Every structure is written in C-alpha cells, then in structure tokens.
Amino acid sequence: GQNIDQPTEMTATEGAIVQINCTYQTSGFNGLFWYQQHAGEAPTFLSYNVLDGLEEKGRFSSFLSRSKGYSYLLLKELQMKDSASYLCAVPRGKLIFGQGTTLQVKP
Amino acid sequence: EAGVTQFPSHSVIEKGQTVTLRCDPISGHDNLYWYRRVMGKEIKFLLHFVKESKQDESGMPNNRFLAERTGGTYSTLKVQPAELEDSGVYFCASSERAGTRETQYFGPGTRLLVL
Numbered sequence: 001g002q003n004i005d006q007p008t009e010m011t012a013t014e015g016a017i018v019q020i021n022c023t024y025q026t027s028g029f030n031g032l033f034w035y036q037q038h039a040g041e042a043p044t045f046l047s048y049n050v051l052d053g054l055e056e057k058g059r060f061s062s063f064l065s066r067s068k069g070y071s072y073l074l075l076k077e078l079q080m081k082d083s084a085s086y087l088c089a090v091p092r093g094k095l096i097f098g099q100g101t102t103l104q105v106k107p
Numbered sequence: 108e109a110g111v112t113q114f115p116s117h118s119v120i121e122k123g124q125t126v127t128l129r130c131d132p133i134s135g136h137d138n139l140y141w142y143r144r145v146m147g148k149e150i151k152f153l154l155h156f157v158k159e160s161k162q163d164e165s166g167m168p169n170n171r172f173l174a175e176r177t178g179g180t181y182s183t184l185k186v187q188p189a190e191l192e193d194s195g196v197y198f199c200a201s202s203e204r205a206g207t208r209e210t211q212y213f214g215p216g217t218r219l220l221v222l
Contacts, residue, residue, distance in 0.1 A: 004149075030207035030208070031207060031208060033210070035213075040215070041215055042110070042111065042198070042212075042213040042214050042215040042216065043150075043198070043213045044213070045210050045211075045212070048208065048210065050208065087150065089150075091207040091208070091209075092207070093155065093162075093163060093205070093207070094140060094152035094155055094163065094166070095140075095142075095150075095152065095200075095211060096152070097149045097150040097151070098149060099148070099149045100149065100150075
C-alpha cells in the first residue's frame with residue numbers, strides 16, 4: 001500500500017524560508033509531485049521529482065531522497081500570498097495524496 | 108488556454124436527493140480523473156477515464172456513484188441517492204497522456220453538502 005505523511009500545519013514569517021516535509025512509503029516509486037492549493041481554488045502543479053536531489057524553480061525548490069523515502073518543498077522569501085495548502089502526491093496512475101500542509105504566512 | 112472547469116461550484120442537497128456534477132477537461136486531454144476530499148481527510152481518487160472508457164474505477168465508494176463521459180469530452184458524476192457522508196469537495200483533473208510522469212491539472216472543485 002501507500003502511506004504519505006506531511007505536517008498538518010505550519011506557520012512562518014513573511015520574508016523567511018520554510019521547509020515542508022513529506023515522507024512516503026510506496027510499493028514501487030514513480031516520482032513525487034507537489035501541488036499548491038489556495039482556499040477554495042484548484043490545486044496547481046508546483047514540481048515533479050523523480051531523481052534524487054534539489055530542483056530549483058524561482059522561490060520554490062523541491063528535494064527528493066529516494067533511499068530515505070523523503071521529499072521537501074522549500075519556499076524562500078515568503079510572501080503573504082504563499083499562505084496555502086501544500087500537497088505532496090505520488091503517482092500510481094492516479095495520484096495518491098498526503099493530507100496536505102496548511103502554511104500560514106504572518107507579517 | 109482554458110483550464111479544467113467544474114459545475115456547480117457549490118451544491119447543497121438533502122439526504123436522498125440526486126446531484127450531478129460536471130467536469131470539462133482541458134481541450135485535447137484524453138485522460139480525466141475524479142477525486143474527492145471529505146472533511147479532515149486527504150484527497151482521494153475516485154476514477155479515471157481515457158476518452159470515454161473507464162480505465163480505473165477502483166476508488167468509487169459504492170454503486171450510488173455513477174460517472175459518465177459520453178463522447179470523450181466532458182464528464183458527469185451523479186450521486187443517487189445522496190447520503191450525509193458524501194459531503195465533501197469533488198475535484199476533477201485532466202492530463203494529455205496517461206502515465207506516472209504526466210502532470211494532472213485540477214479544476215476548482217464542487218463543494219457538496221448533504222443535509
């Protein structure tokens with residue numbers, strides 16, 4: 001089966017850096033997705049990692065360690081608009097989601 | 108390019124009634140997925156269409172749920188009769204191709220409340 005864990009909530013300050021962790025246990029591995037979801041809106045694609053290491057995309061970076069079953073999303077120079085839920089998901093044809101991490105950015 | 112759209116955005120119905128949700132995928136996307144998020148839980152897969160065919164319906168909770176995609180374009184998800192535990196947010200997603208590396212693009216969801 002699949003098991004994906006993320007912290008439920010996190011709080012950070014505007015301008016700071018925050019790291020959102022995701023651990024997974026899957027039978028077979030085909031990469032890991034991160035999505036951002038603002039309240040009442042569609043989840044939107046942020047990143048896809050299938051190889052170990054860090055991939056940077058502007059203020060957002062995503063890291064993967066396949067041997068540890070671990071990924072994180074790194075958000076730099078936090079802005080108020082980054083307040084949202086961040087969902088990690090592993091693909092098995094369909095997407096298997098974690099519960100999501102609600103990030104609150106405070107001034 | 109228009110994204111995935113869903114209708115209605117909200118629906119409030121009474122237990123025992125019928126509700127039909129609609130999803131219009133991104134034009135040209137053969138793959139269409141339905142997901143659901145109930146309160147306090149993670150988003151869970153319901154089913155996957157490739158064009159008009161059901162590829163995987165392993166996530167459908169019971170036979171009160173019926174999904175169709177006639178003509179391989181838009182899809183409907185009907186719940187009949189609705190029960191209290193059906194309340195949640197129903198998301199639709201589409202992708203151009205199937206495959207584990209394919210990004211799925213989500214709609215904004217339909218918020219269903221069954222009273």
